[in-house]
Amino acid sequence: MENKNLENTVGSHVTFKSFCNLLEKIIQIDETPQHARKTGKIEEKKNLVRKFIEYWRQTAKAHNLDDNFYPVMRLLLPHDDDRVYGLKETKLAKYLIEALCIGSKTEDALKLLNYRAPTKIKSEGDFAGTAFFILKNRCRDDLTLNMDEINHHLDQIAVSNAKGKDGQKQVNTSIKHLLLNLSAIQLKWLIRIIIKDLKIGIKETAILDAFHPDALDVYNFTSSIEKVCSMLNDPEKRYNELGVQVGSACRPMLGEKAKPNKIEELLGGRQFYIETKFDGERFQMHKIGNKFMYFSRNGYDYTETFGEDIHSGSLTPFIFSALSKEATNLILDGEMCAYNSKEKLLLSKGDDIDVKSARKYDSIQTCFCVFDILLFNDTVLTNRPLKERVEFIRKCCSEIEGRIQYSVQQKALSNQQVVDALNKAIDSRLEGIVVKDPESVYKPSQRGGGWYKVKPDYMAGLNDDLDLIVLGGYYGSGKRGGLISHFLVGLLVDQEGDDEVKKFCSLCKIGSGYTHKELLEYNYKLAEKWKKFEKKSAPVHLELGNEKPDLWIEPKDSIIVQVKAVEVNASEKYKPGCTLRFPRLEKFRPDKQWFECMKLSEFDELRNKNSGKLTNRHLDLADMDNELNFEEDGPSPSKRKRRIGNKMPKTTVASIYRGIDPMMVEKAGDLFQGKEFCISIEDDLKKKSALEQCVAELGGELVQNATKNTYCIIANRCTHRIKSYIKIGLYDVVKTEWLDKCLKHGRLCQWKPNDMIHSKPKTRQMFAKLYDSYGDSYTEDVSVDCLKEMFNSGSFVKEEFKPLMDLEFRLELRCKMAEFENKYFPDNSKYGLFRMCLFYFDCFTHVNVDLKTKNIGLELVELKARWHGGFVLSKIDANVTHCVVDKSDLTRLEKIKEINRKKNRKFRVVSSQWILDSIKAARLRDELSYVL
Template sequence: MTDASTDSDKVVAAKVPFAELCGLLEKLSKTQGNDKKKRVLGDFVDSWRRLHNETHTDDADTTTDSFYPAMRLLLPHLERERVAYGIKETGLARLMIKVLCLGKDSPDAQRLLNYRAVKTARGDAGDFASMAYFVLKPRCPQRGTLTIQQVNDTLDAIASNNAAKKKSAVEDSILYLLKNLSALEQKWLVRMIVKELKVGLSQASVLSVYHQDAEDLFNVNNNLEKVCRLLRDPATRMHEIGVSVFSPFTPMLGDRAAPDKIEKIMEGRPYFIETKLDGERVLLHKKGDEYKYFSRSGNEYTNVFGATPFDGTLTPYIANCFKPDVDTCIIDGEMLGYHAASKTFGTKGEQFDIKSPNVAEAKGYQPCVMVFDVLLYNDRVLTNLPLRERLTYLDKVVTPVEGRIQLSEHKEAHSNQDCVEALNDAIDGREEGIMVKDPETPYRPNVRKGGWFKIKPEYIGGLMDELDLLILGGFFGEGHRGGMMSHFLCGVAVPTEDGSEPKVFHSFCKVGSGYTKKQLAEFNQRMADHWQAFDKRRPPQCIQLASGFKEKPDAWIEPDKSCIVQVKAAEIIASERFKVGCTLRFPRVEMIRDDKPWHQCMTTADIEDLRQKSGGKLTGGRMELGEDGEGEGAPTKKKRRIVQRAVQPQLMSRFRGADVSDVEQVSQVLSGKEVCVINGPADLTKQQIERKVKEMGGEFVQNPGSSTTFVLAEKVAVKVANLIKTDKYDIVKVTWFRRVLDAGHWIPWTPGDMIHTSPATRKQFQQDYDQYGDSFTEDVTEEQLKHIFSTMGKEGQGVATVTAEEIAELEEEYFPDESPYGLFRTCRIYMDSNLVIGDDSTHLPTSTLDLLALEIRFFGATLANELDEQVSHVIVDQKDLSRLEELKAVRRGRKKKFHIVTEKWVRACMEEGGLYPEKTFEL
């Protein structure tokens, strides 16, 4: 094992003992209170910065040295993608037993292997790190000799050797650490390896201690090393380094809102309204005569729109639109398709892609960028300025030219009524909706809850046209929908001249969502006796499909035996897949119309009227505010019943409310909210939480009443259990409250934040989240994803897994002709890439099969690390068949046989676009 690098005098991590970092972690774990913990960590960070300044007096501007070596150990879970040690508690236990030469049946070995069950005075059952400390204490030095850099180098060696399957090298590294670290250091090292530190500080808290903008910058680039390097100086702000020319980043996003809530959201302040544009989000970067175009997800489309004033579909037409004194700039906007003949903008529903020149031009559209924000002007980053001030720079940047580069119009508004009127204007103008923006907010990349709000008609009940369509056919489902019709072909009637019952129906759309599995099963049972197999040679005369049967059902049903379904969608778009010549965008079933007979479905004339009336948009109503300020288009809500508050009984002293006579209000986060705090954790007690509630402008009570907004609790005690039984209150976890404290602003609840939800909140969650708590509209964090996984599968049984077969079924159902990347989804493949060198048992991978392994993984295959019972294919190198007979011998002993093939079979599958018969390539 090597020591520190030769440049150790220029690296702070090589000067700081690992023992010092472990001492910090030990102190943090014993310190009570989030603020105190942050102060302790802050002292360590300050010391590191001072040492950094002393070390880099000569190369302060060029060095890449930063706090990253310590930060990656403080937040080991953020290194999951970059560093995979491949070792968990049981693996570590076996390694320790081996390198310490412990007998497998010895008490210490059993303590390590059965750490969850062992109960001793010195060890904590269930905590492997503490049990390892107890076992290692008499066997390790009193104080370690390694620096933070040496520990990081060793951990990187463990990761690389684990990936290369060099077990002996991994054991050597573990032995090196055992010899040179104390038991206390080993305890924290174990927690770093398993990536669960348990010091009571959240990721957001640790990052905020390092720098006030660290979390925001990490959310933008997901690169911990870059965050630590760019924010070395606490005086440097993110807006000064997070946005730079020709470097892609995720733009600021809009949160979902309702127009009758805008006054409350804006707290009575004026706000801006803009039209929501139905195009492609684009960030245009300019430096001199160089241009780059990036999408919302960071994809570059410069090759389409043009890198210089002499190429591309847009740059030649806008290069002269920039003011002469503009050298560098970054503008945020929407890339739209402009129809020069009609002087109108196209929509996504018209099925053209503005990024595809041939398709766009064929439909008469030219690219036009609608600019609504400017983020950089002549090397000055503007993101930290309020929106109101940034907008003044738009006129300094470009001169608008119709149909090529235009400035989005915005108007100032003050009330809910202003917002409703703007939405109704957008509906009348056949627009997608409106954007509401707080003019005092800075620009925050990759943030959805930063002061921008999107409002669409489909977010509001009662504003969208609903279509009554007749089910004409069905498509068999797969996976959990197997054995029944899961998707349905819907159609409309061809009206008769005499007004009699229609005899012919045209296909119109395919719908497969909007109903639960139970509802689907009940409907299938109801229609089971009426389905008939669809024969494409003799199709039914009453049902007419598009030429070539582009949407051919597996079964069809006589119209008079069928039923009408009420379908909601965003708009009607052109399509050659259906006989009507158009179809629905984002259709979903709202209900089965048992009240209407089959022949009263919509007709082809009705569909044409809708297309002509609103250009395909299915917004059929206008929103009006009621006397109470609630939107009449929105679902009705029960009026809150006013109940005289009863005198609350006195509690025991330890349950009484906190004395807040000396508390000063510092924010409006909980203004107007009444909170009942039941209990809290040891480091944030009930009384401390109540004081924080008061600081944030809220009120607290000891027993919830009719005006209580929500209840806070850490654990389900007797009182919490009784409140759950009443089913009246939202009971929220204290972990959510901690996030609010760290963020300094209100954070909407997610299902993972709740101990119990009231009926109203449950209803809202059902609209915004699936049954596992995964949002339909919001990106999840790592912690939220863990919670979602923990709720899947059997109730209370932990994480559920999705099999490769289920993934393949989904791909076949939803992307049958679009994605080749599930080609090997059902295959579990073992790569015979192990070459034995002489008598040495070291296995070295061959480059040919290693590259092939990466390729087939990209196309959906599951790679097995060993030849287990589930392996379906073994791929061998054509140049080395030395283990062929051994593999055949293993296959003979298996109940489930596997195929032994070469790379040629893989290539044949890729050329065929499906799994090619293995027999041709079998060895």
């Protein structure tokens, strides 16, 4: 029902019909001949917006109301409005059919549901236009709502949509109220607002300029339409001095694409910086006293994720100590990356990791890579040169490995140094490099200004080309209305028998890289071959993920296309569990037969070889004739240069990346006889090859893709490929440690819960009968090794606490334990005797210069100290309270004392006898008589 208690604002006095009339007048300008116009199209459209703003302000003045233009601006710029409705064309079509009582099998209903299909309607491919054509004789023209009512119901839809199923009833109520109380022309514009595409031929820059001459600058700083409208509400006042404000996000400065051989020319021969282009997500960190805020490049607030203070979030507790106490207020610009603490490296977007959820993954943590600073205390630094800003970064924070680090500025003068840095980035599987002018100032939201990004995927010939088959098609809209404008492409699935029906799996959707002429040509060639895709009767030869095409085609009638992309990303939309990032069509391949497309196994090998990247060749400065791609979707084909010379050789996979040949392995036993293994280790190919060799020698069979006969899948971590196997639910996924254990003991060890990455239902049922929730057997006596294994598995610690259990946490916990023992067991705390002692044991006996061995006696004392509550550190640091030395070996005593003299907080150097005597006496003995 309509809300009768809406606040009396100017929006309650302005109808949605008048706003729609403005939009209609704007699109009519495109149909007006040039000679009939006094000015250009954009200027005339801006004048119409200015007249509506004036009308809004006059209405506000007449009713003595606040004239804030935000209620209109969020409808005029729906793409910049932060409301998420969860409504797309198909769902809106169903609402229209239900609300207006259109028969579900009628021609009008089918036109709404299949609006992209070719029809005689002028607006084919445009859902809103199709809806208007169908509804114009079904809706009353005298219906309308005011602007406040429109925004109120859109707010209700957005809020209810965020609640999921619980809010669906309110979504239904609000959308039906709008559909039943607006005319056909108003519904057309409402639909475009919800879909966030008005199609009025005027960009946000022109609309903001029409509102206020400073509006674009303010929006670049704040990323908020609401702040633009509130700060610049008075058209007579200029926002002369824009300031960066802590707690208010501003749009980041961007890099301009550049050729490696043009850098010297662009920078006038001056010295420049080369930095790594981090493959993460752009974020700003704001610090206000002891409070933190984190904003994405689009101004979204992720403070709750990364932590408002030292006690919350996946990042703040770990970097708080790295920030200087002098930096009370701070804004840092950088890249939020995922860091693998075991392998000690930054991960890329190609890995199945969401940096905003990094703490959910084992050994993966959030790392903030800082490369610029905007504010230090009360000083705004955006107008300072980069070389000065870099010094401020070093002044305000220090590095913590895997948590916060600087971007290293490599000083350079030549194009060759740029090429060398790019080739090094290719070898390291990095996204690319960024070249910066040391004299450049920080310009929010602007591209260029002294920043240039150089990536291997911009350069023709550096990326691997993939020959993929067209499996499906999608109807286009706008200029491509009535055509099959996008294609679903995929791979040939490997099969054992030649007589079986060939199967294909989807990989990605492409819609760029070809000319309009090429599109028309292949639409004509394939016109009679397309078949409508029905979910209930999907073709058996197609293996699809969540992404379904509008049409499908028989493989024998299809075509091969040569596709280029940046890297491989995880995605459940496609069957392999991954897809291509920024795919673009290089060319159609009529010279290839339909069955000559790339196989799934070839694609997996290529992906594994390059760690997800599709670039593996170096750039040579002497060979820079190829054009750079200056569009993210690829270059215009009309401008693409033809390659000269011999055809590029087909990409092959080196032998180290293929499965081993069982025929070349000499059998050494039958431990794994009759069992088929799939060993999937993507990040350590040498270990994969070694394990395969051992399995083959002991009679086991090997496959590169699991089959129905596979005994188990061996893996070292849960990659996106493993997740796709887990989703199927037919396989046991076992850790590599289990296979190592079998090889060590020379027998097929029974699986235990701690051996598993994933267990299929049958295996889980077996575990439930034999083991408790901690992995402890009901029937077998626990051994020392088993106990260690259980504790090391971490099953006793909840997942959400694992990231917090660092050294600082454990030391604080020991203090609380000591307080508890002193309070409740003051006279009987034998096993908490050394609770407040932090030991370093000098356990190495130096036999000679080249040889050192463990001092077994001192090692035993160490165990006794730990048994009685002592905490042992592996090195001498600021926390050490006692350094324990064996009197029989004083070779390092002077060095230890020298270290102690340099420390602000001294530790005691005592003999091991102090620990033994204290245990014997059940109290801490006086240390002075044991000091060395």
